Amino acid sequence: MGPRRSGLNRRALLAGGAAAPFAIAGRPAAAADVDAVVIGAGAAGIAAAHALRAAGRRAIVLEARGRVGGRAFTDTSLGPAFDAGASFIHWAERNPWVAIAREVGIATTAESRGGGFQLFADGRPMAEPDRRRRRDAFRRIERRLEAADLDARDLSIAELIGDLGPELAPVAASGLLLSIGEEAGRISARDYRRLWSGDDLVVPSGYGDLVARSAAGLDIRLAEPVEAIRWDGPGVAVTTPSGTLRAGACIVTVPVGVLKAGTIRFVPELPAATRDALSGLHMGALTKIALKLEGDRFGIAPGTSLLEAAAPERLLNLLMFPGGKDLVIGFCGGDYARGLCEAGAAEARAHLVDLLASMVGSEIRKAVKQVSFPAWWTDPHARGAYSVCDPGHETARDALARPIGGRLFIAGEATAGGGAMTVGGATLAGRAAAAALLARKA
Structure with a gap:
């Protein structure tokens, strides 16, 4: 990753002693150093910290990365900027980022439709009968989700569409790989139907850049990975490599994948109800791979999508020259994306270049220069793109959001209900956690 243009005033961001040590671990019990510690400087952590600050509480945000924004990140390592993570302000009618941006x-x-879609099968233009079959399959999955009776029990989306048959069902489900980033058999139909919908907006200068700018004025300590949270006293003690920080309460906004990996040790361990909620959630693997191209654009209109769809389980969308930039951005999800993440940037680059060469012509190989591969699935600070609810566990999001012992609060896109999987939802969840903390302190 290259340098990030955030517009942040680093002295304001790190005010309060980013380089200063924390309280010494093991010192005698003392009053809290701050009112609250917020763990994670993504959208939820930023929102929670702003809400606490507005209420006159002192909060310190601890962030494991060397930057803010979490999975909202505008990458400039290739020169032209692109959003390596979140890129849409979804359901803009009620998304808080519309007002924040203003x-x-x-x-x-408004979202641009670009230069349209071109469908391919193994790098060759897809036959019109196959194109029609795909369009019909996509329509059917939406109708099934709207009409399904899920009162008796939750289903996976794969179960919901299983009677479409072994040929049509995988095609119908493949679109979920580019929206949810997961295989249909691992997605709760009840949770999916709960998700909010509405108009989408985009941020031409970068959604990640917007999120980073919104953090200005907060006390954020970068490169401070949290190792342990002790919560068996009247407050909490949060330990990082710099020492231990004591607070009245703690808001934890790290991704579900990080919580499940045990990266942060809780003493005592989290309650059974919270662990059960975590067991009902996992991380999807929506993935972007960006290539820098120079020279000929091969007659392709900016914003055109080249969709490789021969194998439904390996659906890949290649967005060509978005916004007129010299970039190609590949999107994929599910186990296909996990495999690419685990293979690494060099193999992912070779895979995309081979595919482009078969679609456009071998001359494109000369135009491809650098690659940027923000592989969220293998990123230790993310461990996936965003949370997915397992079939039969549709109550997990609400259960995870419940306060723990009056001093621990878990918040993020995973606890956002209908706003899950979005930056807007994470922001609303961060604000809700702050409100719960303040109510407890009132």
């Missing part, structure tokens, strides 16, 4: 003076626009 407050910080950053423009948003």
